[in-house]
Amino acid sequence: MTVPLTAVTAAEYADQLKSLDNTLRNIETVLNLDKMRKDKAELEAVAATPDLWDDQARAQQITSKLSYVQGELNRIERLRGRLDDAGVLLELAESENDPSSLAEVGNEIGALTKAIDELEIRTLLSGEYDSREALVSIRSGAGGVDAADFAEMLLRMYLRWAERHGYSADVYDTSYAEEAGIKSATFAVKHPYAYGTLSVEGGTHRLVRISPFDNQGRRQTSFAAVEVVPVVEQTDDIEIPEDDLRVDVYRSSGPGGQGVNTTDSAVRITHLPTGIVVSCQNERSQLQNKATAMGVLKAKLLALKRAEEQAKMDAIRGDVAGSWGDQMRSYVLHPYQMVKDLRTEYETGNPSAVFDGEIDSFIEAGIRWRKQRELEAH
Structure with a gap:
């Protein structure tokens, strides 16, 4: 026999997802995704120049920065996708009265909370030299x-x-x-x-x-x-x-x-x-x-x-x-x-x-x- 979903549980998860969405939006604003995408395009253009490796130290610096920006953008975009998917799964769990899907949402909320907390740390690194090696x-x-x-x-x-x-x-x-x-x-x-x-x-x-x-x-x-x-x-x-x-x-x-x-x-x-x-x-x-x-x-x-x-x-x-x-x-x-x-x-x-x-x-x-x-x- 299927146990009916409690409205409180579903509502709590909805509130938690909304809170995570607000936190991630703030992170996206602080990190300035538009600027990161522009930096990525500029670094990719420099990395594609034929004489890049004539100066090995500069080449390593460029490729390191490019790898970092690509990684950060991918990380944020993956989190945004997972957060959106969790919202869809919650709606599905409610409409089909499916406790196992609801439990899956709960597990994903726990994982997303940890991942977004870790990403938030990056926004606290705003000192003059923090971005350096x-x-x-x-x-x-x-x-x-x-x-x-x-x-x-x-x-x-x-x-x-x-x-x-x-x-x-x-x-x-x-x-x-x-x-x-x-x-x-x-x-x-x-x-x-x-x-x-x-x-x-x-x-x-x-x-x-x-x-x-x-x-x-x-x-x-x-x-x-x-x-x-x-x-x-x-x-x-x-x-x-x-x-x-x-x-x-x-x-x-x-x-x-x-x-x-x-x-x-x-x-x-x-x-x-x-x-x-x-x-x-x-x-x-x-x-x-x-x-x-x-x-x-x-x-x-x-x-x-x-x-x-x-x-x-x-x-x-x-x-x-x-x-x-x-x-x-x-x-x-x-x-x-x-x-x-x-x-x-x-x-x-x-x-x-x-x-x-x-x-x-x-x-x-x-x-x-x-x-x-x-x-x-x-």
């Missing part, structure tokens, strides 16, 4: 060999996150610790909006666990710092006098296969006025390594300039709070299992999944938290 640096902090091991765990976590999303990630430099792990590493995530997305990951990360390096099995707390800066573009005004630089070349160290360790191709650049040191050893050519290291240095100097400007604005506003990124997340493996963001209060009881790159929920919570802070500050 990201340069991420990880440094081990207090905690000895455990901290170095933790820094390597974080490096793998972010590279796995990039891999899960299909984003290109290039490790420019890795300084290996003596016993285990790394002292530091710098890598680039080459995807539009990588900076806006990952910028909420900057700050101090803390690990609590039974140390695998302590023969007495004691609990150890260790720290690692994550820094995220936007990749510099040609339009940025970053001039560096040659006299401000000290350039050292050396032989690449650590795992790297044959070839990479046979010549003095690695480059270390020190910016004398600030003391900032950057290195690159992932290319075989010294010239390539120097060009990459200069790009990293410019990105760090741009970030420093922005921080100084922000500090002036904070002083004018009377904001004396410390950096929001400090002490931002704890990873606890003993005596219980939990990863908790200390800013957003978001937490999970599955550290293994987090270290395997499942950090989207933390990132999304961080972006929403940051946006709320910005609104409150103004």
Whole structure:
């Protein structure tokens, strides 16, 4: 015997679909679909030019932007289609008094809510540099060999996150610790909006666990710092006098296969006025390594300039709070299992999944938290 559909259930689903429709319309307005379609057409025209690959760096930038715009448009159009289909299915379920179709609508509403929430995050990335690619640096902090091991765990976590999303990630430099792990590493995530997305990951990360390096099995707390800066573009005004630089070349160290360790191709650049040191050893050519290291240095100097400007604005506003990124997340493996963001209060009881790159929920919570802070500050 068929159970009659309750008017309340069908009406509730209709209200939920209407709410999702309004949210998606707002997203479409903020993201400006007409402009995205125009950008797509322009990028396709540039990508079709015969001499595109004469400049490989520019070609990669063009194709990356085109892939991103195409993906975003497809994502929005698919969601719009699914939302319309759910409305049709709801009407069908009501007209035919079909509980199974109504249940299907309920399941689709749950999936659409999650997908539209994720898309809404993109509308919150409206900062000056948010649309850029990201340069991420990880440094081990207090905690000895455990901290170095933790820094390597974080490096793998972010590279796995990039891999899960299909984003290109290039490790420019890795300084290996003596016993285990790394002292530091710098890598680039080459995807539009990588900076806006990952910028909420900057700050101090803390690990609590039974140390695998302590023969007495004691609990150890260790720290690692994550820094995220936007990749510099040609339009940025970053001039560096040659006299401000000290350039050292050396032989690449650590795992790297044959070839990479046979010549003095690695480059270390020190910016004398600030003391900032950057290195690159992932290319075989010294010239390539120097060009990459200069790009990293410019990105760090741009970030420093922005921080100084922000500090002036904070002083004018009377904001004396410390950096929001400090002490931002704890990873606890003993005596219980939990990863908790200390800013957003978001937490999970599955550290293994987090270290395997499942950090989207933390990132999304961080972006929403940051946006709320910005609104409150103004």
